[in-house]
Amino acid sequence: MSEQTQSDDVKIPAQAAAPAQETLTNAGPVEAAAGNASGETAAGPEPESGPADAAAVTDAADDTVQPAEATSPMSVVPGPRKRLRDRRGLRAAARWTAAVVVFAVLGGATAYAVTQPERSEIPGLETPDDGRWTYPALKLPRLPAGAPRALDEKRNTGGRHHADLRTLLLPVPSGAKRDTSFPDRGGWLPTADFVGIYPEGDRRKDRALLEDNTLRHIAARAWTMPDGTRTEVYLLQFITSPYTTRVRNELIIPAGFAQAPQPQTDTTWSEGDADSAVPEGEMVNVYDEAAPRGATHLRAAYITAGDTLAVIHMEKPKTQSAVPFHQTVLLQAQLLG
Template identity: 45%
Template sequence: MTEQTSSVEDAAATPVEDATPTPVEDGTTTPVEAPAALPPAPEEAPAVAAPEAVPTAVDPEVPSTAVGAEVPPAPVRKDRRVLRALLRWTAATVVFAAVGTSVAYGITRMDRTDVPGLATESDGRWDYPTITRPPLPSGSPRPLAESNRTGTHYADLRRLVLPAPKGAHADAALRGTDGWLATKTFLAEYATRDDRETVGQQLTDNGLRHIAARGWTTPDGTHTRIYLLQFDSVVVADEVNSPGLTSYNMPNYALRGAERTMADDRFPDRAAVDDVVRHAYDEIKPYGAEQVRQAYLSAGDTLALIVQSRKGTAKAVPFQQTVVLQSQLLG
């Protein structure tokens, strides 16, 4: 149904930070200390008493030394040469060991693509800008905090919509008025008139407050639309999500160009964000003019719909990356 994808934990390449990020340790490497300088070789090797000569074999060609005869001292010059050579080799070994250690440490600190011969091609992730949660009003809890029983997003909802990745062209139709989108523009995502009327009535009955949205098209032709719908409480948003708009196997209402859609079973469960309910769906082959991917997210008092479509096939990795990042922003 869809191509096999890499880990979505990796796909979310741009972590979501709070407005005042916590400092982290920098990635600089620790310099390797140079080995301590060795002491200079002594000018004279200390005199060592020669052991008493005890012949172990008799060679007829070499006269033996009588027991008790005086033995001449060993040549000092030769000992000095041996000692100095030994010191030089020891110093060289220490230096090469230190240099080798620093090189190995540097290699382990490099990114894979920084090491010649180990570069890898992109897996399709988009280059999102630094993503930061907007600040909360003083004394206000996070939407999914235990103390926030209504799940209210106290931050401006318009600042909780995921920004477009680098190189994308913004969709002016989703800018709305002052950043708020008309409900009819959101309802235009659904395939039939009857479905648009039914969904619209659900939103009215459940007290929809407003909709924030953003859309863009990347150079490869992928069109992304993100809608955030805010209600009065987490209880209401959950009801609109399920059983209102979603079910386990398929969405309750088809989107334009995706009349035959089923649950995306290749979206890894380990990519879930705590306390954010996700329903991801993928169009069933044969696709129409475009392949359509979609996901509903329920987080506190807010319901999100993310749609990606592309002529031919819509790639799984950027879709999963977008869903995970938007989940983190709402969490």
């Protein structure tokens, strides 16, 4: 989210400039009038005059010229004063400018404050605690140069994952205790250990099914949450995607596990948005143990992604919510995409 700061352009009314020669122009007619009076006197016959008459003429001339010389131009023609509207405009412009600066500072401070605390610490933005687990940031491993993605049907018709399958295992969520009996990244899980999740009477058949359909290896990881929920993630890799699909079909028709020989399809998966978030080209089959149940509640899923079949096996004492289970299935599907 980007933030834009808007500022209102305040238009200040233009002020009329005072004419520079106005004083001199107004003073002109005064001097001209005096000049005309002198001219008319000079144009008539000049009578003889003595010293007294000369003094009288001089005094008359002084009476005519003296006011123009003694009066200050600024007092005769005062310069234009700023109109009241102009002063009000300047004050309004100053107030608007100050308001824009204040709002910009407050907006920047608010944006900084919102980005600092956790989302749950901001009033009105709390995310309801719906039971989701906190997983580390997911990061896809780097593929060899020029290698296509597993679900690139044009460049990778066999759906092969070129990355090490163990790097595609979903990481352990926060607060969980990892089961060190599973190989994790240290190696591959024996096929006999994997088929232990199925009913005892089906294990030999299931093991033969895997080996006959070009099973290469099994990556696995398991952990237990503080509430007792145990999650096991298995990634089975075959030569090409057709073998993956064939094994999946054999395992889900009919679906059955040691804990739940006849689980039902999890309808809550298709009712939500999880199915639409699965990468294109993958298929997810989700199951839920039907009631009445035993001491634990089982949820399980198959994810078909190219040459790999992922199996999510999750058990919890009494009853478990679908939220962390669906979250786990979806994140593992995204890692395989």
